Amino acid sequence: MIGFLLWCLLFVVCWPLALLALVLWPLVWLVSLPFRLVGIGLEAVFALLKALLFLPARLLGGGR
Template identity: 75%
Template sequence: MVGFLLWLLLLVVCWPLALLALMLYPIVWLVLLPFRLLGITVTAVFSLLGAMLMLPARVLRGRPA
């Protein structure tokens, strides 16, 4: 919502720049999409490694004495 209000303010102050931003937004989003997917993948790999390393501790902690 704040982004939309800032865009409306930019439209009132400098409409050619606002229209250029409106046209470039999808292109920038497409360029940044692989980096987002890479970030999701790296997070998933680190979560998997963390779960694998913590598994022995969880098994030993869950065993009755």
């Protein structure tokens, strides 16, 4: 909602820039998509490493 209000403010102040932002936003989203996928993959790898490192402590801790 705040993003929409900021866009409306930009539209009032400088409408050509607001229309350009409206047109280019899907392209920016498409370009950033691979980086998001890499981030999700790295997060999964780090979660797996954390689980492997803490596995002995969990086994010896008795499930606490």
